Amino acid sequence: MKILVCITHVPDTTSRIAFTDDNTKFDQAGVQFIIGPYDDYALARAVELKESLEATITVLHVGGAEADPTIRKALAIGADDAIRVNASAKDAFYVAQQIAAVARDKAYDMILMGRESIDYNGGQVHGMVGALLNIPSVSPVMKLDVESGVAKMVREIEGGTQQVEVPLPLVAGCQEPIAEWKIPNMRGIMSARSKPMEVLEPIDAEEGTSFVRFELPPAKAAIKMVDPNNVEELVNLLKVEAKVI
Amino acid sequence: MSVIVFIEGDQGTVKSSSKEAVAYAAAMEQKPVIAIALGTYSEEELSALGNYGAGQVLHVSSEQLDEGAIQAVASTLAQAVEQHGAHTLVMAKSALADAVAARVSVLIKASLASNVVALPDLSDGFRVKRSIYTGKAFEEVNLTAERRVLTIKKNAVAITETGNSCQVEAFDPDLQQDDFKVNITATDKAAGDVLLPEADIVVSGGRGLKGPENWQIVEDLAAALGAATACSKPVSDMEWRPHHEHVGQTGVKVSPSLYIAVGISGAIQHLAGVNSSKVIVVINTDPEAPFFKAADYGIVGDAFEVVPKLTAAINSAK
Numbered sequence: 001m002k003i004l005v006c007i008t009h010v011p012d013t014t015s016r017i018a019f020t021d022d023n024t025k026f027d028q029a030g031v032q033f034i035i036g037p038y039d040d041y042a043l044a045r046a047v048e049l050k051e052s053l054e055a056t057i058t059v060l061h062v063g064g065a066e067a068d069p070t071i072r073k074a075l076a077i078g079a080d081d082a083i084r085v086n087a088s089a090k091d092a093f094y095v096a097q098q099i100a101a102v103a104r105d106k107a108y109d110m111i112l113m114g115r116e117s118i119d120y121n122g123g124q125v126h127g128m129v130g131a132l133l134n135i136p137s138v139s140p141v142m143k144l145d146v147e148s149g150v151a152k153m154v155r156e157i158e159g160g161t162q163q164v165e166v167p168l169p170l171v172a173g174c175q176e177p178i179a180e181w182k183i184p185n186m187r188g189i190m191s192a193r194s195k196p197m198e199v200l201e202p203i204d205a206e207e208g209t210s211f212v213r214f215e216l217p218p219a220k221a222a223i224k225m226v227d228p229n230n231v232e233e234l235v236n237l238l239k240v241e242a243k244v245i
Numbered sequence: 246m247s248v249i250v251f252i253e254g255d256q257g258t259v260k261s262s263s264k265e266a267v268a269y270a271a272a273m274e275q276k277p278v279i280a281i282a283l284g285t286y287s288e289e290e291l292s293a294l295g296n297y298g299a300g301q302v303l304h305v306s307s308e309q310l311d312e313g314a315i316q317a318v319a320s321t322l323a324q325a326v327e328q329h330g331a332h333t334l335v336m337a338k339s340a341l342a343d344a345v346a347a348r349v350s351v352l353i354k355a356s357l358a359s360n361v362v363a364l365p366d367l368s369d370g371f372r373v374k375r376s377i378y379t380g381k382a383f384e385e386v387n388l389t390a391e392r393r394v395l396t397i398k399k400n401a402v403a404i405t406e407t408g409n410s411c412q413v414e415a416f417d418p419d420l421q422q423d424d425f426k427v428n429i430t431a432t433d434k435a436a437g438d439v440l441l442p443e444a445d446i447v448v449s450g451g452r453g454l455k456g457p458e459n460w461q462i463v464e465d466l467a468a469a470l471g472a473a474t475a476c477s478k479p480v481s482d483m484e485w486r487p488h489h490e491h492v493g494q495t496g497v498k499v500s501p502s503l504y505i506a507v508g509i510s511g512a513i514q515h516l517a518g519v520n521s522s523k524v525i526v527v528i529n530t531d532p533e534a535p536f537f538k539a540a541d542y543g544i545v546g547d548a549f550e551v552v553p554k555l556t557a558a559i560n561s562a563k
Contacts (some may be wrong), residue, residue: 118379118494128350137348158440158443159255212385213385223540
């Protein structure tokens with residue numbers, strides 16, 4: 001069994017979001033980059049399944065060398081080897097085509113990734129990869145088991161869940177509680193240093209979008225405090241001032 | 246050339262977010278648009294989409310599509326786009342729409358923008374504004390392909406009702422066995438509740454409520470407001486409430502008109518899921534709770550005293 005886990009390299013969830021260069025560049029000052037939290041769930045589940053499925057896990061990232069420490073962390077968590085497609089990730093379609101090109105070449109049984117990245121929140125790449133490879137894609141996946149070549153999954157839907165069974169190969173966009181995040185131990189960190197990391201040049205690929213600019217939301221007006229013994233005032237404010245009830 | 250809007254429903258009732266998607270498409274086109282609904286609906290329910298700007302509804306009345314098989318839905322939408330020569334496919338953001346939109350965009354060679362928050366700027370190409378960094382920022386992008394797929398967030402456009410109804414026609418896609426590789430074996434859905442991503446008002450509880458047995462005050466307030474209930478991540482992690490109610494960075498992102506947070510301190514990861522709400526009310530015993538900085542109205546007080554009083558005040562103001 002060969003599992004491919006695609007990871008993003010994104011600002012930590014507590015990062016202050018700011019832009020420079022006339023709102024065209026993300027301000028990296030003081031920002032810590034991490035494995036995308038959803039991708040981290042996908043990786044953790046792959047590591048949990050590794051032994052029972054006698055699987056090898058390859059971690060894939062589309063991006064520049066600045067992500068190498070993030071990729072090493074994924075190796076320390078339990079991936080066997082890594083591939084970095086050396087390209088700036090222009091948009092979801094561009095990234096999906098790079099992933100599909102790698103996957104076509106190496107014939108993975110499962111391609112796992114997060115349901116979305118936490119920077120662009122597109123949630124697009126897994127479906128695009130599935131369509132490009134003409135294999136099923138399922139998202140958001142909360143549980144994943146594999147029995148005799150069939151993936152048994154629980155997918156979240158509005159107000160509940162859905163159980164699905166899909167023959168391999170497939171693409172899955174993962175989310176909690178599919179697995180517990182894994183913290184790399186010292187042995188993992190040491191062994192990650194010698195695990196193979198292949199750097200591939202990107203294939204020629206089109207983009208579907210062209211970036212114009214970023215924008216921050218307007219600042220919130222100051223809060224109005226209401227006396228706990230006068231909740232009628234809050235009801236009145238919501239009715240008359242905010243007009244939301 | 247036209248626009249097609251993907252309609253989703255809940256047990257034969259069209260979701261309000263899908264009505265918004267029709268209104269969005271009609272406002273963008275400045276003329277009636279085509280809607281497509283898959284699965285079991287009454288003709289009356291679908292023809293009422295005329296009220297939101299549909300000029301025609303395509304109905305694929307197949308029980309096989311009731312549960313939203315991702316690939317089959319994507320293939321159906323792609324065929325509808327081809328047959329009607331549509332330039333844009335619009336859908337309301339949802340778990341299904343997210344999974345389907347990306348597949349369709351590849352099938353019909355379209356540019357895809359998800360989490361769109363406003364009508365497009367058509368003055369020079371096709372420019373949209375979308376939410377990024379989990380609601381902490383926006384980006385504007387040009388969609389460069391000749392076709393586009395958009396998923397839109399709640400409250401992206403104000404609904405104008407036309408009072409019209411429209412024709413419903415059968416649509417018969419050519420689906421292959423391969424389209425049903427994702428075999429849905431069971432669906433488990435809470436019946437009768439207001440769906441969280443659809444809700445215009447959300448009442449959310451956190452660890453401050455001290456245990457799942459105390460959720461009645463949240464449910465009573467939600468019932469008084471016709472709201473959906475939600476919770477913070479710790480609450481869902483401790484299984485006080487189901488995961489689909491978890492709002493935040495790694496949970497559901499909501500953009501209701503009113504979000505009421507009870508006993509939630511407001512960690513940055515929680516705020517990421519709610520910061521697109523129009524109005525935020527925070528009720529917390531701790532005046533230093535960070536959530537107050539992100540709120541419009543606040544009450545410092547004990548939820549077990551304040552919330553029942555608030556419920557009573559809302560009921561008596563009706």
